[in-house]
Amino acid sequence: MQKPPAVTSLLKMKTGIAGLDEITGGGIPVGRNTLIMGGAGCGKTVFALQALVHGARSSNEPGLFVAFEESATQIIANAATFGWDLPRLTKKKLFFLEARLSPEIVKAGEFDLVGMLAVLQAKAKALGAKRIVFDGIDVLLGLLDDPVAERREVYRIRDWLAATGLTGLLTQKVSGYETDKRYSFLQFMVDCVVTLRHQVVDGSAFRNLRVVKYRGSGFEADEFPITVTSTGMELTTRGPAKLEYEVTDERISTGLPRLDVMLKGGYHRGTNVLISGAPGTAKSTLCGLFVAAACKRGERTLYVSFDEGAAQIVRNVRSVNIQLARYQKSGLLEIYSTRTRGPNVEDQFADLRARVRAHNPRCVVIDPLSALSTKLAHVASADAAQQFLDFLKGQGITVVNTSLMDGLDTDEATATGISTIADTWIHVSYVVQDGERNRALTIVKSRGTGHSNQVRELKLSDDGVTLTDVFVAKGKVLMGVARWEWEQEQQAAKKRSQVATELERLHLELAQAEAAARLQVIQTEIDAREAEIGLLALATGQASELRVTGRAAIRKMRHADVEVANKHMRAKSAKPKSRSKPARSGER
Amino acid sequence: MAAAKKLKYLLRLYVAGNAPNSVRAVANARALCIEHLRGEHELEVIDLMDFPKRALADGIIVTPTLVKVTPSPVQRLIGNLSDTEQVLLALGLK
Numbered sequence: 223m224q225k226p227p228a229v230t231s232l233l234k235m236k237t238g239i240a241g242l243d244e245i246t247g248g249g250i251p252v253g254r255n256t257l258i259m260g261g262a263g264c265g266k267t268v269f270a271l272q273a274l275v276h277g278a279r280s281s282n283e284p285g286l287f288v289a290f291e292e293s294a295t296q297i298i299a300n301a302a303t304f305g306w307d308l309p310r311l312t313k314k315k316l317f318f319l320e321a322r323l324s325p326e327i328v329k330a331g332e333f334d335l336v337g338m339l340a341v342l343q344a345k346a347k348a349l350g351a352k353r354i355v356f357d358g359i360d361v362l363l364g365l366l367d368d369p370v371a372e373r374r375e376v377y378r379i380r381d382w383l384a385a386t387g388l389t390g391l392l393t394q395k396v397s398g399y400e401t402d403k404r405y406s407f408l409q410f411m412v413d414c415v416v417t418l419r420h421q422v423v424d425g426s427a428f429r430n431l432r433v434v435k436y437r438g439s440g441f442e443a444d445e446f447p448i449t450v451t452s453t454g455m456e457l458t459t460r461g462p463a464k465l466e467y468e469v470t471d472e473r474i475s476t477g478l479p480r481l482d483v484m485l486k487g488g489y490h491r492g493t494n495v496l497i498s499g500a501p502g503t504a505k506s507t508l509c510g511l512f513v514a515a516a517c518k519r520g521e522r523t524l525y526v527s528f529d530e531g532a533a534q535i536v537r538n539v540r541s542v543n544i545q546l547a548r549y550q551k552s553g554l555l556e557i558y559s560t561r562t563r564g565p566n567v568e569d570q571f572a573d574l575r576a577r578v579r580a581h582n583p584r585c586v587v588i589d590p591l592s593a594l595s596t597k598l599a600h601v602a603s604a605d606a607a608q609q610f611l612d613f614l615k616g617q618g619i620t621v622v623n624t625s626l627m628d629g630l631d632t633d634e635a636t637a638t639g640i641s642t643i644a645d646t647w648i649h650v651s652y653v654v655q656d657g658e659r660n661r662a663l664t665i666v667k668s669r670g671t672g673h674s675n676q677v678r679e680l681k682l683s684d685d686g687v688t689l690t691d692v693f694v695a696k697g698k699v700l701m702g703v704a705r706w707e708w709e710q711e712q713q714a715a716k717k718r719s720q721v722a723t724e725l726e727r728l729h730l731e732l733a734q735a736e737a738a739a740r741l742q743v744i745q746t747e748i749d750a751r752e753a754e755i756g757l758l759a760l761a762t763g764q765a766s767e768l769r770v771t772g773r774a775a776i777r778k779m780r781h782a783d784v785e786v787a788n789k790h791m792r793a794k795s796a797k798p799k800s801r802s803k804p805a806r807s808g809e810r
Numbered sequence: 811m812a813a814a815k816k817l818k819y820l821l822r823l824y825v826a827g828n829a830p831n832s833v834r835a836v837a838n839a840r841a842l843c844i845e846h847l848r849g850e851h852e853l854e855v856i857d858l859m860d861f862p863k864r865a866l867a868d869g870i871i872v873t874p875t876l877v878k879v880t881p882s883p884v885q886r887l888i889g890n891l892s893d894t895e896q897v898l899l900a901l902g903l904k
Contacts, residue, residue: 326885327887328888329889330892330893331835332831333872334829334872336827336873337824338865568889
């Protein structure tokens with residue numbers, strides 16, 4: 223039965239099932255058959271229908287759906303939750319063939335599918351169909367109820383597909399994981415086999431998908447978790463082996479100016495920020511700041527909360543003057559509050575991915591991501607958180623997520639692996655000191671940027687959020703009241719020093735004024751003396767002239783020496799100076 | 811089809827070209843009509859290869875399918891009609 227390898231390279235078509243197209247390297251084989259096997263409720267029909275719808279919507283490839291088990295109306299109604307708009311598609315691009323045989327039908331001999339295939343062929347031609355689904359092939363086989371006829375009809379379908387060039391998807395219900403031996407030929411006949419499995423582990427339901435065979439192509443053979451979200455089925459893969467992201471130097475504000483400075487401009491666009499801390503350390507408030515700043519820039523933002531309802535978040539951050547209501551109203555901000563739902567976190571991440579695709583945000587907050595910590599999660603979901611963050615990074619979305627932890631060395635940080643994924647890690651802790659609790663913010667790491675290594679005190683008030691310097695005194699970091707006291711003391715000391723300086727200045731001014739006054743007195747005195755001297759000189763001159771003439775006359779008369787006369791005159795002129803001094807100082 | 815009103819049985823047989831089951835069904839149906847309905851019938855054979863739209867309109871899924879339109883109730887049979895017992899039972903002839 224094994225066909226010789228295809229001469230032309232194998233063409234693949236996308237199913238639109240995220241993850242499946244990656245692990246198969248492009249989707250299901252074109253012009254061949256793919257068999258989807260699984261128990262009840264595994265999502266076989268969703269798988270097949272999604273591939274069909276994807277073709278119709280994204281690749282303009284109309285398709286046919288042959289419903290052996292459920293009625294077409296039921297299928298269309300069931301798929302309504304996925305928003306595929308089937309009623310519109312059925313007008314031009316999709317055709318549903320009701321192929322359920324009513325139980326009243328009497329079987330009177332052998333039958334075959336020749337007529338049906340003729341009908342389908344006509345319809346395919348009319349639509350230009352490229353894909354076809356035979357949903358519930360097991361129902362048809364059960365009706366044929368004859369091993370020879372079963373094989374014959376299945377081969378008929380295969381040959382018909384080969385002749386028409388349609389790509390076929392067959393779904394087959396199997397009980398349990400092992401397929402019924404009687405229908406095992408189906409697996410040999412088709413080119414690609416996918417099994418879906420439903421299992422319950424510790425009371426939690428998990429759905430997995432595995433590609434069992436793919437002729438002419440390599441594929442990842444492991445089992446992968448699948449989830450059915452509001453947009454359809456998706457597969458959680460490990461993501462691309464290569465880490466490749468667009469890198470930008472653009473900085474965006476954290477919403478806290480001081481923190482922007484500490485990070486040398488803010489968060490890097492498209493990176494992953496982790497804010498960790500104990501309960502009540504204002505992690506959500508920091509998220510709120512980031513969201514408000516993003517919305518203010520006009521960027522679409524998604525806030526995912528596992529803690530509180532949207533209204534509560536808005537009210538809480540309003541208490542520190544962060545206004546989010548208007549952005550929520552304008553549609554820029556979507557707050558999605560949800561509960562953690564048991565250990566199967568795959569579903570939750572798939573749900574979040576769908577939300578992200580729907581809202582198309584540039585900034586995302588997950589508060590807290592540790593709600594989806596893998597501590598509880600199933601092994602298969604081990605790296606679900608990483609994959610989700612990877613997905614966001616791939617889209618260039620800036621993510622701020624919070625994590626509940628008391629210290630940096632807790633298990634949680636390493637278990638989720640968030641700390642390694644995070645590009646920037648901010649830790650907020652409590653510092654208990656002198657009977658009070660204060661919030662201290664530090665930047666643990668920030669890739670690709672220098673950052674402050676100082677501890678800052680995070681203060682929340684009615685006016686908003688601020689970061690304050692902390693003081694180190696006597697080998698201790700001072701915060702809260704201690705810091706306030708220290709500040710008060712500093713201020714008092716400064717004041718004291720100011721007063722002292724002022725006093726000193728006044729003293730000096732006084733001394734200067736005194737000196738100036740003294741100078742004035744002396745100047746006046748000098749002037750007075752000069753005047754006195756002038757007067758005296760005048761008087762003395764006249765007197766001495768008289769005396770000189772007198773004495774000369776006397777000398778002439780007595781024949782005395784000249785020297786004696788001069789000496790006498792000098793003693794007489796010094797006399798008034800010594801006499802005036804005590805009188806002047808008395809005036810002061 | 812004014813004459814059809816007088817007939818007791820109106821049967822429609824949907825077939826697919828020369829497929830062995832279809833060829834056999836036509837032969838079986840004709841033989842059965844002659845033997846059990848003695849001419850009080852009309853047997854309409856519709857080849858879906860030529861009229862695929864009829865299958866969609868009449869809700870035919872597999873071939874061959876025999877539909878007893880009258881007398882009511884409407885009854886459908888699938889298969890090449892080799893199982894005569896089943897056919898007679900279903901048509902109310904036994």
